[in-house]
Amino acid sequence: MTAVLLIDDSPELLESLRARLAADLGAQATVLTWVPVDGEQTEVTFKNYIDNNDVRLVVTDYDLTRRGQLGFFGATVVDWCQMRAIPVGDFSRGNTTSLADEPNLFELRVPVDSEDATVSYISAVFRGFVEIRATIDARAELLRQRSPAAALAMMLDAKRLESQFSQYGARYANANPGLIDALTEVASDAAPPPGDLRKIELLTYITGHLLVNAVLRFPGPIAGKKATCAYLAVGQEEYETIRTLLQAANYSGPFRELDDYLWVHKVDETLEGLEDHVSENEVFQSQGTRRRRALEIALGRTLARSPACTRCHGENGGFLCPFTRRAVCERPDCSTVSNVWIPAGARLCRFEKDFYDEWAPILGM
Amino acid sequence: MALGKVEAIAQRLLVRLWDDIKAVLSDLNVPTPRPTDDGYRLFEVRPVQAADGPVEVDIARIVFQLPERFSAPTGRTNLYVHVRGRLGLDANALQEGRLRTTSFNTEVAYFRHGRAGLKHVFGAHYDSDAKSLAHPVFHAQMKCYNERGSDVSDSFSLDCASESVITGVFGTARIPTAQLDFFSVVMQLCADHLIDENADDTRRLAFNRMRELRHRFQGAGYAWPFGQAAECMRSAHWYDDAPPIALV
Numbered sequence: 001m002t003a004v005l006l007i008d009d010s011p012e013l014l015e016s017l018r019a020r021l022a023a024d025l026g027a028q029a030t031v032l033t034w035v036p037v038d039g040e041q042t043e044v045t046f047k048n049y050i051d052n053n054d055v056r057l058v059v060t061d062y063d064l065t066r067r068g069q070l071g072f073f074g075a076t077v078v079d080w081c082q083m084r085a086i087p088v089g090d091f092s093r094g095n096t097t098s099l100a101d102e103p104n105l106f107e108l109r110v111p112v113d114s115e116d117a118t119v120s121y122i123s124a125v126f127r128g129f130v131e132i133r134a135t136i137d138a139r140a141e142l143l144r145q146r147s148p149a150a151a152l153a154m155m156l157d158a159k160r161l162e163s164q165f166s167q168y169g170a171r172y173a174n175a176n177p178g179l180i181d182a183l184t185e186v187a188s189d190a191a192p193p194p195g196d197l198r199k200i201e202l203l204t205y206i207t208g209h210l211l212v213n214a215v216l217r218f219p220g221p222i223a224g225k226k227a228t229c230a231y232l233a234v235g236q237e238e239y240e241t242i243r244t245l246l247q248a249a250n251y252s253g254p255f256r257e258l259d260d261y262l263w264v265h266k267v268d269e270t271l272e273g274l275e276d277h278v279s280e281n282e283v284f285q286s287q288g289t290r291r292r293r294a295l296e297i298a299l300g301r302t303l304a305r306s307p308a309c310t311r312c313h314g315e316n317g318g319f320l321c322p323f324t325r326r327a328v329c330e331r332p333d334c335s336t337v338s339n340v341w342i343p344a345g346a347r348l349c350r351f352e353k354d355f356y357d358e359w360a361p362i363l364g365m
Numbered sequence: 366m367a368l369g370k371v372e373a374i375a376q377r378l379l380v381r382l383w384d385d386i387k388a389v390l391s392d393l394n395v396p397t398p399r400p401t402d403d404g405y406r407l408f409e410v411r412p413v414q415a416a417d418g419p420v421e422v423d424i425a426r427i428v429f430q431l432p433e434r435f436s437a438p439t440g441r442t443n444l445y446v447h448v449r450g451r452l453g454l455d456a457n458a459l460q461e462g463r464l465r466t467t468s469f470n471t472e473v474a475y476f477r478h479g480r481a482g483l484k485h486v487f488g489a490h491y492d493s494d495a496k497s498l499a500h501p502v503f504h505a506q507m508k509c510y511n512e513r514g515s516d517v518s519d520s521f522s523l524d525c526a527s528e529s530v531i532t533g534v535f536g537t538a539r540i541p542t543a544q545l546d547f548f549s550v551v552m553q554l555c556a557d558h559l560i561d562e563n564a565d566d567t568r569r570l571a572f573n574r575m576r577e578l579r580h581r582f583q584g585a586g587y588a589w590p591f592g593q594a595a596e597c598m599r600s601a602h603w604y605d606d607a608p609p610i611a612l613v
Binding site: 282336 | 367391401403567570
């Protein structure tokens with residue numbers, strides 16, 4: 001049976017999380033727990049857990065030293081998992097500043113705002129990876145695509161978006177050098193030819209992270225609530241209202257539980273129908289303003305703007321700055337593109353200009 | 366910028382097409398063009414002047430850094446191509462969600478960077494003219510654009526002024542060409558500098574995708590009064606009939 005491995009040095013917290021997670025996952029997974037203790041050969045213990053169970057996700061606390069394992073931190077577990085291409089999430093409940101909010105590509109940052117949030121996230125991510133694995137198991141042709149982006153596009157029945165997925169352009173080996181070791185191993189003269197199972201595991205690992213940590217985090221072909229509101233230049237309080245018009249754009253792929261995601265090209269198709277009702281004589285300052293106007297006509301009322309923007313007070317919108325988390329528009333004094341800090345495929349993301357001007361000279365944005 | 370309905374559609378379609386082209390350029394390992402590759406900056410849609418009139422779009426300067434030949438030693442991208450221009454788009458086609466050219470003007474300036482500094486080695490403008498007597502509908506005229514070398518130097522921090530090797534080039538010859546609008550020029554740059562028979566599958570597939578993308582942008586040949594040009598651009602169709610003086 002597939003399993004989730006939870007690691008923490010606090011047995012009480014660990015048991016509470018285990019019980020909640022086991023209830024949530026039910027028959028989908030066994031929830032294993034590990035409390036590292038003084039004198040334990042941690043790497044051996046970890047290896048035993050992995051070798052003896054079908055572990056699809058590991059979740060670890062950042063500080064694992066409380067019961068005498070001095071120097072043993074979640075970062076070590078993350079490294080071990082990355083070497084084995086097992087999805088891994090980490091969190092820090094005790095000192096929330098120990099970990100950056102943003103994970104790297106092959107690491108999952110588990111929210112700790114509440115135990116509900118933690119459990120929901122772990123369950124959603126687990127189910128997402130399991131779903132991807134099942135799809136690859138069932139569709140052998142996915143192993144023969146020319147790139148993870150191509151496989152992901154096919155998996156999501158969105159081949160037309162392959163080029164955009166490819167623009168998330170991760171250099172996978174740079175993000176997880178363990179992958180190089182894995183490939184070097186199978187490529188050595190002494191190694192037997194890699195079986196499909198290993199390829200399936202690696203493709204699951206790479207496409208899963210590409211989807212959850214790049215495509216869904218930096219809105220482009222798929223947008224969550226916040227990005228959708230920015231795209232449509234409306235305040236977030238209007239989301240439930242506008243959502244009723246956008247049913248055809250529902251995203252029902254892996255990790256869908258993490259937010260309410262929509263396919264942007266299908267949102268566009270809906271809007272293009274609605275825009276026929278916009279008067280030929282009306283002019284707008286931005287694409288976002290046009291989109292909102294089309295929605296307003298369809299709904300028969302004015303929609304609230306996102307008030308956070310000090311330049312146009314939410315009038316324009318159209319894009320989301322993934323760092324300030326505010327709606328921005330294409331005006332040169334409002335936002336700018338970045339090919340370094342924002343993946344090129346994230347076409348709904350732009351840097352808020354003030355933030356960019358302040359930090360780009362230092363951070364090479 | 367105020368966007369009416371057709372202007373908004375034009376901007377949206379051009380930005381989408383350009384974003385898809387950027388994905389191909391990325392697969393072909395082209396460094397990010399400068400000073401910006403932001404579609405919203407690149408395509409400036411002018412307000413439509415007349416009902417059903419064409420939508421005019423200014424294309425801001427953009428500089429591509431390329432190898433002189435695909436087989437150039439790895440990493441040697443010493444050619445800089447400065448492009449800017451204009452497109453006229455058919456308003457009726459835009460209403461149907463299609464990009465169709467009514468007119469275009471494209472100016473290209475090539476600069477080679479080497480030990481001797483930055484040299485302006487080729488310049489031309491491409492446009493179309495179906496109305497003037499004895500003009501090939503699509504044609505190129507060579508021209509020196511040495512002053513644009515400063516855009517190249519500034520964009521890529523080359524710290525040297527450009528020197529022209531084509532000063533005084535004869536610019537009156539109208540060389541019949543195919544339709545070399547902005548997107549065609551980008552396609553041509555890919556063909557000239559980024560692929561040849563030794564290219565691997567990734568490049569070949571990227572190039573094929575670029576060719577497919579070109580189908581999202583219809584040429585202007587459909588509009589010419591001498592019908593064959595719509596489908597065939599052989600020399601027989603480069604020039605309209607010269608009508609007798611009495612009929613002019």
